[in-house]
Amino acid sequence: MGFAGDRLKIYHQVDLNQDLHPDRAAHTADICFCTSDGIRGSLLPHNPLVYKIHHGTALPAQPIALTEAQNTNYAFHGQNACYVGNLDMVYLDAELLAKVVQTYPTVRFHFIGGYSSQGHLHQLTASCPNVVWWGKVPSALIPAILERADIVLCTYKAAQYREQLASPHKFMEYLASGKTIVATYTEEYKDKRHLLEMVDDASDYVSTVGRVLADLPEYNSPARQAQRVAFALAHSYPKQLDKILSILKTHGLAEPFTRNEHQ
Secondary structure (H helix, E strand, O other), rough: OOOOOOOOOEEEEOOOOOOOOOHHHHHOEEEEOOOOOHHHHOOOOOOOEEEOOOOOEEEOOOOOOOOOOHHOOOOOOEEEEEEEOOOOOOOOOOHHHHHHHHHHEEEEEEEEOOOOOOOHHHEEEEEEEEEEEEEEOOOHHHHHHHHHHOOEEEEEEOOOOOOOOOOOOHHHHHHHHHEEEEEEEOHOOOOOHHHHHEEOOHHHHHHHHHHHOOEEEEEHHHHHEEEEEHHHHHHHHHHHHHHHHHHHHHOOHHHHHHHHHOO
């Protein structure tokens, strides 16, 4: 326990696949934080003080507006669905997302994030005229894009990587937009189904997208959007830090932080 000398040592793990000796990091820490029950279970054998803190969100202080060129080149019209993230990642169910694109040809699908022209999703959907490939964009632009969306999507290989995909960080940006999320199974939201449309089985995903698109005024009602935004704001980074500080105080570990507040 002498690692790093006489300092407060905190280990915070946000993904299950972090593999830089998490057992040793937890064992030598004074306290641990994580983002899912699965991670918490993996750390508890190495440290009795492990607390789950949900992912946070940071709305940009100065959101970037879409330019005239972006509005032209990546036009929103009719019904629009957005997916934000790494479009080549191993956890993405490219086949399922491509099936959604092909099932709803009158919906424009906006893919925002890094991708390769040789990537699986691009190969499956490059010829689809209803797909808009944005590529990487500044994070401060994402709220403006999601504001134009009708629904936002998450299609992960949930059955294969259930614990790793238990709490996607992208959901916080999605919730902050207020728009309806249609997601494959996500463990940390199993008790928060009022915030999203989540399927237990991927075979129900395509029809769920159709059900939401057919009744957007209900799914994107002001009351439902306000509920999603409220959840995101309740988990802002400042509020999450306050929760962490409260836990540290409970265990008598907050002295370095409270001392700095008075300096």
